[in-house]
Amino acid sequence: MKPLGSITRGTTNPNRLRRVDNWIAVHLGGLLGGAEDPLVVDLGYGASPVTAVELRSRLSRVRRDVRVVGLEIDPERVAAAAPAADPPALEFRRGGFELAGLRPVVVRAMNVLRQYDESEVKQAWSTIAQRLAPDGVLVEGTCDELGRLASWVTLDAAGPRTLTLAASLSTLDSPATLAERLPKALIHRNVSGEPIHGLLRALDEAWRANAAYSAFGPRQRWRNSVEAVRAAGWPVLDRPARWRLGELTVPWSAVAPRLSSPYS
The missing domain is CATH 3.40.50.150 (Vaccinia Virus protein VP39)
Known part of the structure; x- marks a missing residue:
């Protein structure tokens, strides 16, 4: 074949x-x-x-x-x-x-x-x-x-x-930079009205709001940021042990594209 x-x-x-x-x-x-x-x-x-x-x-x-x-x-x-x-x-x-x-x-x-x-x-x-x-x-x-x-x-x-x-939390400036490395199905969806845009914005805002935790290291700052995202209503999966590694996982249904795509 x-x-x-x-x-x-x-x-x-x-x-x-x-x-x-x-x-x-x-x-x-x-x-x-x-x-x-x-x-x-x-x-x-x-x-x-x-x-x-x-x-x-x-x-x-x-x-x-x-x-x-x-x-x-x-x-x-x-x-x-x-x-x-x-x-x-x-x-x-x-x-x-x-x-x-x-x-x-x-x-x-x-x-x-x-x-x-x-x-x-x-x-x-x-x-x-x-x-x-x-x-x-x-x-x-x-x-x-x-x-x-x-x-x-x-x-x-x-x-x-x-x-x-x-x-990598030791080199992370802002979670917003993750937008550059989204999967192809989502990379063009980081626009207002799309769930992935909302998730990245919520994570970036939480990261900035938890800047004071940088004194305890970037892992603590990220963990508190993920907790804030979850508290805001996003269905974050996994346990804090995974969050501390710099991860955030959500069900696909929470970020699936909603708007018509210019690429479809």
């Missing part, structure tokens, strides 16, 4: 996806632990296999026999990644949204849809979700070059489930 999709720019860096990997290990660890075949796909790993290698290492702490397959459309990238392979634990193959015929329990697709039009996102989500193992999950999003700002959506066969915003 011909790979579905377009070749990405391929930019990557070591530890760029550390935040999403650790989130997957915690939130999808139970899914991996109970899977008959603990197969994970790193879709569009880029010009270097480093993030796939790191994903396998991090998830092996959850389940030692986890298998990671890195998929790339560009055959030259697949060939370049071959020396890093360690079958069956880590392999690299040519493939795209069709997942090369695999049925993974988890797919990580970071910085893949960023180059697509918003109108193409729904079809890409659907194509991948249809090829997941039963109860499988797609984690799709974007991050900056160093992984200091990131966001991702989780989806299954029924559709989007959650949105997570994540930041």
Whole structure:
């Protein structure tokens, strides 16, 4: 089957996806632990296999026999990644949204849809979700070059489930900068009248209102900011232990686009 999709720019860096990997290990660890075949796909790993290698290492702490397959459309990238392979634990193959015929329990697709039009996102989500193992999950999003700002959506066969915003608190100037790294489905929706705009504004206002907590460190400031966002009525998920890491997760229904898109 011909790979579905377009070749990405391929930019990557070591530890760029550390935040999403650790989130997957915690939130999808139970899914991996109970899977008959603990197969994970790193879709569009880029010009270097480093993030796939790191994903396998991090998830092996959850389940030692986890298998990671890195998929790339560009055959030259697949060939370049071959020396890093360690079958069956880590392999690299040519493939795209069709997942090369695999049925993974988890797919990580970071910085893949960023180059697509918003109108193409729904079809890409659907194509991948249809090829997941039963109860499988797609984690799709974007991050900056160093992984200091990131966001991702989780989806299954029924559709989007959650949105997570994540930041390196030691370098965070303002939560408003997270708008630059929203998933493709939301990055053009940071406008008045859209829920994601309201969430980012509430978080930014809370961050400024809790500036005094900076004396106790950025984690305390972020935690109090997230608590303020929740008190304002946003359905924030998870516990304070996750908030302190610079995360905020909400149900997709809280941020799903409402207005007609100029890209549809």
